[in-house]
Amino acid sequence: MEGYLPWQWCVVWWFIALPCLVFGIYRLKKVLEMDHEALPLLGVTGGFIFILSSLKLPSITGSCSHPTGTGLSAVCFGPWITSVVCAIVLLFQSLFLAHGGLSVLGANVVSMGIIGPIAGYIVYRALRDTRVNMYLTVFLACAIADLFTYITTSLELALATPAEVGGITSSFVLFMGIFAFTQVPLAIVEGIVLALVFKYIVQLKPDIILRLKVFPEEKIRAARGEA
Amino acid sequence: MYEEFLEDIAQTNGLREVNTYLKLSAGLGAILLCLLSQxxxxxxxxxxxxxxTILLLAKIDARTYGGLFVLPLTFAIxxxxxxxxxxxxxxxxxSWNPLPWLSLAVTQESLNEGFFVFCRVIGGMSALIFIALTTPMTDLFVVMRQCHVPEVVLDLAMMIYRSIFMIMDQLVQIYHAQVMRLGYGxxxxxxxxxxxLCGAxxxxxxxxGEDLIRAMDARCYDGKFAVLGETRPLEALPVLTVALFLGLSMLLVFLARDLTIMGAGS
Incomplete structure (x- = not known):
């Protein structure tokens, strides 16, 4: 929310976000040079992140709970490109709906665009080549991405407002506790919804998933019942 | 299902014809000063x-404007x-100590701090909403191109911009169809x-989106959306007003220093 974080912290988060964004833009260029047709998919993923994350529930912490929708993009395109998509989406959100803000954009990009997707991506990479069901992998990646986004947000808030007794740790635990009420169920629901969306993509338009090598070909064929 | 986008309002607001850079410097300058203010x-x-300015010059309906503050103010409080x-x-x-690691207390300093953060949020939000209500995204794309934002980012931004509206259209239609058929029982x-709903x-x-790209490819799209932008001329009076506004705010930031509502304090 605009004006909530003191300017020192705004600068710090911008500094962390910028190198990731630069690298993301570089990766984005590579992917688009290789595969022109990825642009519509990236656009729709971005649009989806926008819609999903505008479903807001208030929470007591200077921020609010909402699904993030970043997991799917992290699985398809990797965390760095996701961070660019997220930065654009967050900019649109502040200008279309007055959610978030420009000074806190850096902090939001770090939590929703960088840490969350990286966490989701790690889960996906770990499970990708195992025998674990493809949809379960997507579910876990999306849910974890969502949860880590909120752990980071709590940390951002705690660093800006340390408690008098117990300092940052105690306010971190406090913020996490408050978020947990809404965010844990939300993360699970989001995981289910995105896994089902992924299922639709696999059934109806699997070609790009194959081209981006999101999952091994055999797995996708098996899921489509072609094996 | 969803609130009206600010974008729709921005396309028809009273300050639509004012130079984009001028509006942006007023808004961004205000955000910066809010943050720097002690x-x-x-x-x-x-x-x-x-x-x-938003109510009188941009002629935004007061109820719409007030409504925008409900959500942020709830969070802020x-x-x-x-x-x-x-x-x-x-x-x-x-004060109250419910748990060993947690101590809750209301003090003079914390009241000062709370009121200050509250005002900063109000100031920041009105600056943000000012930009959102007076400057449509299409104008910002022109500014972004002139500021040499990388082409890929701009392309992606426009693609997302377009898909948001496409998604909203379909979403509302299918959602209503589902509700009619008791899909959310x-x-x-x-x-x-x-x-x-999401999958479809x-x-x-x-x-x-693919159709769009194909149509554009057929028309020699080379990874660069054309942006039709006309820069509106800077006029003396608006520039002076913005300068006066930013100057006065800066004066307040530095002259009042760390004035607090309850007095004393740090």
């Missing part, structure tokens, strides 16, 4: 001036309550319907 006067001043309770201080009015059904809309707008 007192509550400057953000309040910024909020009042910008709200006046709740978060300020947390700040007041945990930030501590010397002059204690009330129970929790299980809701999850099922919502996933179907995802695939739908994706195909629409």
């Amino acid at each position: 007192n509550y006067i400057a953000p309040l001043f910024i909020a009042i001036v910008l709200s006046g 709740m978060s300020v309550a947390v700040i007041v309770l945990i930030s501590g201080g010397e002059e204690t009015f009330w 129970s929790f299980r059904e809701s999850i099922q319907s919502f996933s179907t 809309v995802f695939i739908g707008s994706w195909s629409a």
